[in-house]
Amino acid sequence: MTKQSVKERILETALDLFHEKGYHGVTIDKIVEAAQTSKGGFYHNYKSKDALLYEIHDVFISVVLKKTKEAYDTHETPIEKVVAMLYAFTYVFDYYQRHITVFYNEGTYLPDEYKEVINEKRTEYQKLIEQVISDGVEFGSFRKEISTSMTTMAIIGLVNWTYKWYRQNGPMTMQQITSYFNDIILRGIVTKEGYEEALKQQLLIIE
Amino acid sequence: MTKQSVKERILETALDLFHEKGYHGVTIDKIVEAAQTSKGGFYHNYKSKDALLYEIHDVFISVVLKKTKEAYDTHETPIEKVVAMLYAFTYVFDYYQRHITVFYNEGTYLPDEYKEVINEKRTEYQKLIEQVISDGVEFGSFRKEISTSMTTMAIIGLVNWTYKWYRQNGPMTMQQITSYFNDIILRGIVTKEGYEEALKQQLLIIE
DNA sequence: GTGTATAGACCGACTAGTCGGTTTGTAAAA
């Protein structure tokens, strides 16, 4: 039985509530009531409601970035890297779906100072994906005529959109979804050689 | 020079502001000031702020649904239909980007009564895409082992995510983006026969 | 061991400001 600090309880509760009702649909009074603490308890642990929103953003993007970097660094070929990076996101997804929802829905409301910090990390994440794509083109795994930036946006879109419909207790696990998306994306961008490699690595779904 | 009614001016202004600052980042006072009218003008034309939010949602989803249906009905083969449906979305996109942003970011805040109406149309839209995919599998254009529902979500995600990064005056037109996405998706799901058909119809990007 | 000083954690009544919505007023149209 883990003793949860008040700060942790506030964060957890806020995540649940934000996820369900949105940032502006939840008052601090509601949070402290649900977290069984008080206004004082809240402001002792967080500077403001915005600061709490920032914390949620930062926790999420930091983990994504870290896991994605790891995936990039610990794999050899571009194909392996892309696939690993998507699985990294999967990993994050299962534990951070509430964060993601807040991240993409309420980001507009972050005060500028906070927004900058977050955007830097977000850009870094994007750059990583672009890097893999252009690596893959150079390497001969991905077709020369694909656009690095658009392919990146396609991948990010495909993956991120999951937060809108994925349910933990739905019929599909994130593993399954990701392997499916990997299949579609890979088929969409590989060269003949890339296709052979992906086949050999069992990254494609076949009959 | 079209004479714009107060109602239209309010809607246009609200769209701009919501797009930029989010629904809760904009007060009615700000709207009426920017639209050069008054509180009275606003409440004469709209029942409430929520009703305005609903109107934005409804205008958008109705157009999407209509255009998608048309695309479905006026084309023959599943491949042509998918492609046409994505282009339909493109068409909508260029004129309705602000609506889309509001639709996907602020939908949580729609009162339940409104939400139901919107969700019905949204489901209908989704069903249409699912239909085309399963048509395509039956028809032999798309691979048998693909999942209808996940492919649908993949397509919707890919396309919808565009609202997060597309800029009217950016380097790419929505036409270009859509044809690019069509390429990736088609390659991702077609059979050999489907591939041949897509090639013949010049739906794939080749070197 | 016992009393005392101090710091950090937490409480909750209160406030100042905000914002959606209402009411009253008015000029032109019908």
Next chain:
DNA sequence: TTTTACAAACCGACTAGTCGGTCTATACAC
């Protein structure tokens, strides 16, 4: 005269944040 279309002052509920104060724990003196 009545209705429509808007203007502008106003209201009251709500909410983020404050502030004086209490409670608990630990460290240290005696």
